[in-house]
Amino acid sequence: MKINDFQRTPPVYLELQQRLLTRVRALIQSQYSVELGPIAPVSLVVEQPPDLKLGEFALPVAFELARKLRKAPKIIAADLAAALNKSLETVAFLLPENSAGTAQGLAISRFEAAGAGYLNVYLNRATLTSALAQFDPRPQPNSGLHVLVEHTSINPNKAAHVGHLRNAILGDTFVRLLRANGQKVDIQNYIDNTGVQVADVVVGFLHLEGKSLRHIREIIAASTGDSKLREQRFDYICWELYARISQWYDAGSEAENKQRKALRYATLHEIEAGNNETAEVAELISTAVVKMHLDTMLRLGIEYDFLPRESEILRLKFWDVAFDQLKQSGVLYFETEGKNKGCWVMTRPDAKTTEGETDEDAKVIVRSNGTVTYVGKDIAYHLWKFGLLGRDFGYRPFYAYDNHVCWISTTDGIEPHPHFGGAQAIYNVIDSRQSDPQANVIQALRGMGHTAEADRYTHFSYEMVALTPRCAVELGYTVAPEDLARPYIEVSGRKGFGVKADDLIDRLIAATRKETDARQPERPEAERQQIAEQIAIGALRYFMLKFTRGTVIAFDFKDALSFEGETGPYIQYAIVRIRNIFRKAETTPEAVLAAFAELAKRGTISTTTQDEHKEASELPQESHAEGSVTGHDFSRADTATKTEGASAPAGISALPLLQEADEIWTIWLRAAKRSFTLDQAITTSEPAYVARHVFQLAQEFNNFYHRHHILTEEDPARKTLLLATAAIALRELITLLSWLGIESPEAM
RNA sequence: GCACCCGUAGCUCAGCUGGAUAGAGCGAACGCCUCCGAAGCGUUAGGUCACAAGUUCGAAUCUUGUCGGGUGCACCA
Known part of the structure; x- marks a missing residue:
């Protein structure tokens, strides 16, 4: 055989x-x-x-x-x-x-x-449990595709809010899933540091507030340092200023407003051009804000490898190279008629082409004044991502993590530097409102003949996070009567309407800290804080991951601050329970699993017919340490137990339990299902599958826990089975939570 | 007008490539800590899967249409 x-x-x-x-x-x-x-x-x-x-x-x-x-x-x-x-x-x-x-x-x-x-x-339950106890089913290194995941990408002009959290958590989790699947992944966070959003805050500081460059430096120094020393956070200052300046553009007389808008675009053009004081202010502000975003994300365990910036895409003239390629491949054509006359345009993906007629619906890539649109720059950027542009960024180190450095783009970088771009597959974590421009970029790649790349370009889209009207009222915003009737209200940075990420994290930690203080009074302060943070982050990450991508999250503090039921802490609690069992049993999951595999093997070898008696009699008579739960033989009991398909070599007191108790077997079965869920989550770009899987396992464990009292079980073989089941649950829960970026606390 | 997403229990959501009695959590009512931690467990109540037609042995799931909610469709970034 x-x-x-x-x-x-x-x-x-x-x-x-x-x-x-x-x-x-x-x-x-x-x-x-x-x-x-x-x-x-x-x-x-x-x-x-x-x-x-x-x-x-x-x-x-x-x-x-x-x-x-x-x-x-x-x-x-x-x-x-x-x-x-x-x-x-x-x-x-x-x-x-x-x-x-x-x-x-x-x-x-x-x-x-x-x-x-x-x-x-x-x-065959006995066979499979035995095998699972021996092998931690880790997928082999996969296709070896070099994958690039882009996520977060917050405009560097204000604090991060809940919507950005969903993006970053989804992206970071997906990276962890890809890596668990054996793939090499680079993480990029695209920084649009030259857009109007940044220009608006620059206008705010320079003109609304009347600050000088030196003054702005001082503000940044005072509001970005040690979190305990600073009175205000710089990203919060910008949040408020951004909302104020947005109103200011419309708040004056007609003539004033016209002047203010002119100021806005003059500022924007200075920033784009570079090499002037306004651009320097923009650079200072955006860099300071980006650093704070990275701080915020690091609180959630989210790290990046590279930050490509729009300023370098402009200054290193990525577009010029891309423009030539686009013209050569015929993707772009010069429109001579209609409303787009004088522009370089591209046919849209779903356009119905009628011969001879001018395509009024075509997407403008280069304006009649010769400037390139956002989509054009994005095409150039994505050619770079796939290594098709033939031009690269300069690189310099930007932000240090414990184990690695995050690099940032620059015009003239340092040597040596790691190589980014040139990926074989890319995932862009961008909300569904961007699906049109994303489709345009894919269309352009395809049109240029890069069909393999177009096929491996995934717009990892998800629906937005909005606020429930109740939540908006709770936060003190004035809500229009018609909005009160709606299911949710879209957040708006321009209006300063939304829940800031760090505020939410702080509130979560405060809430979990209150619990750990009450439950773990004997523990030192630092430990209580660490546990509280692990639980708070677990709650937040799980909350963002349990919804499927296509669902709009109507944010409400009541739901997000919940630690019961389908939440991260529920799963963490199951882990803490299992750890306590092993602590009291004075053994380890590894030892129990090894013992179980050995015993189960002896009891179940003979499901093949001829060999059963021979093999059973050939079993070595091993002796195990006295008093250890691992020292008992599965087949010790004399009462012969028939198992289906074959007779066991000797009575196995644990086997009937495994056969009959579905609440035990279901845990093992779920362990076996892990790779299936991972595969499904990756092919559908849906981390929620993993979130649901791990929650169900925690539920199954709790069910098992309440039906079987492990430590007082007297039959040694049965006890080994119960302990092994707990060990498998623990191994799975820890692994799966780590995929979701959630830590497993020792106590809580 | 066109495109995409959504419509399942009081609320928030799962339901994978069509399949056996439609599932969780929250909320509600009632139970369970002399025994491994109650951030837990159990029981009960609660659903014409928006509506209609079609395909099929078989539809919450696929197709088409209707209705309702959301988002996106610029020479802005």
């Missing part, structure tokens, strides 16, 4: 399913191809039955065959089940060898027809 199927692959859900399908397909081919002639490919799907009593997998294939065979689905399913059971050894494939080189047994214990015609598959 071949046992190489799984030799190096952990026994995980996805592989189990795939192998199962291969076998079933083969059977159908041989069984029914005569009756059907050359049969059309039957679409085989694997489902999960509504209840574990019905098995782990269900195949509705009989329904599909029913009409072709003119037979009742029930009968077909029964035939299939019988045939599969008859040749179980060839169908149910083996799990990997263990360290001793002994095959561990079949992964599938039996097939059964059920319901109206389902073919249900029952996995």
Whole structure:
């Protein structure tokens, strides 16, 4: 019998399913191809039955065959089940060898027809738990694609708000998922430091406030230093000023307003041009704000590798290079008629082309005055991302993390520097309001013949975070009557309307700190603070991740400040409980899992028929340390217990428990499902799948915890099983939370 | 007008490539700490899956249409 199927692959859900399908397909081919002639490919799907009593997998294939065979689905399913059971050894494939080189047994214990015609598959619990205890199912290094993820990208003219938190948390989590999948990922945070938003704050400081360059330096120095010394945060000062200047443009007489707007654009042009005092002010402000954004994100465990800035895209003339390429490839054409006369334009992705007519709907890339639009610059930038531009940024170090440095773009950088760009796949975490411009860029890439790149360009889009009217009122904003009736109100930096990220984090920490102070009074202050921060960040990150991307989050403090139910702290609490169990049991999860794998192996080797007695008798008689829970033999009990498919070599007191107690098995099954969930989350760009998966595991553990009292269990083998189940839950919970960027506290 | 997203329990949301009795959390009512931490567990109440037609053995899921909510469709960035 071949046992190489799984030799190096952990026994995980996805592989189990795939192998199962291969076998079933083969059977159908041989069984029914005569009756059907050359049969059309039957679409085989694997489902999960509504209840574990019905098995782990269900195949509705009989329904599909029913009409072709003119037979009742029930009968077909029964035939299939019988045939599969008859040749179980060839169908149910083996799990990997263990360290001793002994095959561990079949992964599938039996097939059964059920319901109206389902073919249900029952996995071999003993075999799989034993294998899972031995192997931490880590995916192998993947395709090796060099991936670039861009997220956060907050305009550097004001403080970050809740909407930016959703972006950064989604992006950061997705990076962690890609890396867990074995991919090499660079993280970029694009900085638009030359736009009107920055110009507005510059106008605010220079003209509304009448500050000089020197004065602005002083303000920045006083408001960006040590958080304990500064009276105000610079990003908050800018938040307020940005709201004020936005109103100021419309607050004067008509003539005044015209003058103010002129001032605004003059300022913008000076910033874009560079090499002048206004540009210097803009540079000071935006750099100071960016640093604060990085501080804020670091509170959430979010780090970056590189900050490309718009100022360098302009000054290093990325556009000029891109423009040539776009003209050469014919993506851009010069419009000579209609409203876009004199512009270089591009046909839109979904445009219906009518011959000869001027495309009034075309996207303008270069204006009639010769300046390039935002989309044009974005195309150039994305050519660089894929290494197609033939021009690079200069680099210098900008922000130091514990383990690495974040670099920033500059016109003339230092050597040596790491290489960024030239990625094979990119993900842009940008909210769904940007899907049109994103589609334009993809369209341009495709039009230039870079179809592979266009295919690997993912707009990781998500819906915005808005405030509930109640929340807006609570924050002291005056809310228009018509807005009070709406489900949510969009945040607006221009109006200064929104929840600032650091305010929210501070409130969360204050709330968790109150709890830890009450629950852990004996712990030192620093520890209580650390725990409070871990819980607060866990709550926040989980809150942002539990919604699927397409859902608008109507933000409310009541929901965000909740630590019960479907929250990060709920999951963290399960971890703390498990850690306490191991502390009191005076053993470790690793030791328990090793012991369990060994014992389970002895008890379950003989699901293959011929070898069972021989193998059972050949088992080495190992002796284990006295008094350790790991020292008891699974097969010690004399009462022989029949397990399905084979008789166990000796009575195994834990095995019936594993067979019958679905609340135990469901935890192991979920562990096996980890790679499946990861794969699903990555292919659909949906981190919420992982969030839900880990919450369900925590729920399953709590359920198990309340049904089985582990430490007082008297039967040693049963106790080993219970402890091993807790160990698996712990291993999974910690791993999965780390993927979500959530820490696992020692106590809480 | 066109494009995209959303409409599922009182509220906030899951429901993967169509499949067996539609699931969580919060809120409500009632229980559970002489036993591994109650940031927990259990029980109960609560749904014509917006509406209509179609495809199918089978639809919350796919198609089309209607209604309702949101967002985006500039030579602004």
